[in-house]
Amino acid sequence: MKSLAGLRIGVTAARKAEEQIGMLERRGARVLRAPSVEYVRLDADPALRSATDSVLGLAAPTVVITTGMGLRGWLDAAGEWGLRTELTELLGSARILVRGPKAAGAVREIGLRERYTPESETDAELLAHLLAEGVDGAEIVLQSHGEPLPALTDPLRAAGARVTELLPYRWQVPGDTAPMRDLFELACSGELGAVTFTSAPAAQALLQVCGPAELASALRGVLVACVGPVTAKPLLDRGIELAMPARARTAALVNLVTEELGH
Numbered sequence: 001m002k003s004l005a006g007l008r009i010g011v012t013a014a015r016k017a018e019e020q021i022g023m024l025e026r027r028g029a030r031v032l033r034a035p036s037v038e039y040v041r042l043d044a045d046p047a048l049r050s051a052t053d054s055v056l057g058l059a060a061p062t063v064v065i066t067t068g069m070g071l072r073g074w075l076d077a078a079g080e081w082g083l084r085t086e087l088t089e090l091l092g093s094a095r096i097l098v099r100g101p102k103a104a105g106a107v108r109e110i111g112l113r114e115r116y117t118p119e120s121e122t123d124a125e126l127l128a129h130l131l132a133e134g135v136d137g138a139e140i141v142l143q144s145h146g147e148p149l150p151a152l153t154d155p156l157r158a159a160g161a162r163v164t165e166l167l168p169y170r171w172q173v174p175g176d177t178a179p180m181r182d183l184f185e186l187a188c189s190g191e192l193g194a195v196t197f198t199s200a201p202a203a204q205a206l207l208q209v210c211g212p213a214e215l216a217s218a219l220r221g222v223l224v225a226c227v228g229p230v231t232a233k234p235l236l237d238r239g240i241e242l243a244m245p246a247r248a249r250t251a252a253l254v255n256l257v258t259e260e261l262g263h
Helices: 017-026 046-055 068-080 084-093 101-109 123-133 150-158 178-189 200-210 212-218 229-236 250-261
Strands: 008-011 030-033 038-041 062-065 095-098 139-143 162-166 169-172 194-197 223-226
Touching: 008 017, 008 178, 017 030, 017 250, 030 178, 038 068, 046 068, 046 084, 046 162, 062 068, 062 101, 062 123, 068 084, 068 101, 068 139, 068 169, 095 101, 095 123, 123 150, 139 150, 150 162, 169 200, 178 200, 178 212, 194 229, 194 250, 200 212, 200 229, 223 229, 223 250
Parallel strands: 008 030, 008 194, 062 095, 062 139, 139 162, 194 223
Antiparallel strands: 038 169
């Protein structure tokens, strides 16, 4: 296996970063942990409670789960309201579609199975599948991830679906942005070999804090490694060159960095 000894690598993940950091450090890298996003649960949000109450009145809807954390957060919120059993039963009667393996894992944790997962693990392929099936008159429940998803909801509604969107958590820039700015400075000075991204919100937050043009300039000559196309989109939209593994997995992301930069 190639070594990453002597290389500085920035990790922007806020959740479950330890596994990635451990793999990088075992290969010799010096890791700068710069969590670029934090998630806030919305248990007390009246909009989430109202949408949940509406969903519980549906008969066998199509439920789209975009993230494992979102489903778990929704179930936890329902538990706070004394509605977890009712929500689980509703999901059991639903046709469940998931965006990727983490969402599928959360579905299976409650003893259910998904009906469909897009091969690309993207919202676009998920939407195409739904539209190809035909959604006119369908009841669709969409669990969004960190912010509303008009790119999904608008086309579905235009095609005749009745869509209920739920937001169990939102993302925000961390209160302490010093690690993000440290990462930016290392990139500007040419001391950063690579930076990894495992979520689109982390990419959006770093762009927001550092400035899109400034970040794009700083990352020239840095390996920007994204776990998959959903994560990569905010950076690609800004013209930032990047690399992605063939499979959207943390281990594959670390292997990509190792193959590109190792010696």
